[in-house]
Amino acid sequence: PWMGLGLTLTSQPQLLGVAARVGEEGVAFWLAGVNGLVGSVILGGRSGRGLRPLSVAVATVVVPSVVGIARASTLPLDQGPMITVVGTRVPTGLRRTPGLASEEALRQVREELRGLGRGTADLLVLPEATAQVQLGTPEAVAINQALSSLAERLEMPVVFGGLGGGVGEENGDPPTNSAFLLSPTDTLVQRYDKVRLVPGMEAGRYSKGKAAQLFTAGDWVYGPLVCYESLFSRSARKARTGGAQVLLNLTSDIWFGHGRSLVGALFLQQHPAHLILRAVETRTSVARAANGGFSFLLDPLGQVVTETVPPTGGMTRGRVGREIGWGRDASSSAFSCSWQWAGSFEDGHAGPSLESPHSG
16 A cells, blocks of 8 residues: 555646546546557557547546645645644654653653643644553553643643553553543543554564544544554544544655655655545544655645644644534535545444543
8 A cells, every 4th residue: 555656646646636536546547548548549540540549548647646636725624733744753762661762751751841831732643652661550650640631731632652551451461552532630531442463573573453543632633543553544534434523644754764765755745645635534633743745734625734843843822624514414425436446444433432431
């Protein structure tokens, strides 16, 4: 899923509007078809039979592009939640000392939020593995207190990445790579355990989550996706059809380095580009908080709402949009075709989380 053809158009998201109907797979089919027709024109031109393929190629390019541009100019949007996103850059060298890595992440977060006023956002989003210790264990007491103090001081709910497990979990099981929702009143309200683990890197190291979950904070419903899960259309659509009004992506791109090499720069750009497709496909805003990667807010058209935070870290804050007429219990025929392209969904509950979280 990393190298999809649809990514080639993410720099021009207004041309991707057809993805709301046919999904990323349909966009890839369209682009492959256009290239095939161009090849036919070139080969046909040599034999004098290139006129018909040329007219078909032009129509194949123009019609979906016009549909996308029309969608971008007519999609009805209303104001959504005010979201603050913080990006960090915790050195990989601290990985062997999870406590110190967590303290460094929170130090950077506090530094970025120093001037932020109380209650000035509906949600604060922090990166994946901000807390690199298992919440609910004695080792996590200081980290729990620091996160709780942050939520109380800012008077806003906080979504952050951490390790699930500890007290109450089955003995011997690896921790989960999780996203947590912390209320301003010092309570871990909800937890989502990453379902799609990165092959060769997370399998065996983490326990796999059982099902998709939604977070509810105030008047808004959010669909968390942890890191690599942003590559999968069906994960975002499950959250959307379950009632999510904003998709949240907590990730860490620190493994790609500083982007000084060609490969590192490619992956630093390519990983977040998938979220442009997710926003357009689902007609949903996106908030991305990254450690060592780009952090940003997207509107349902796949356009950046505020200034993008670079991989060195920083903060951005803005009000995202939401599609008018889409409610928590609504359904949309616009997704029916894209479901067919993507195939059936994996099993699992897509509604609001009813799982009891573990508090520290």
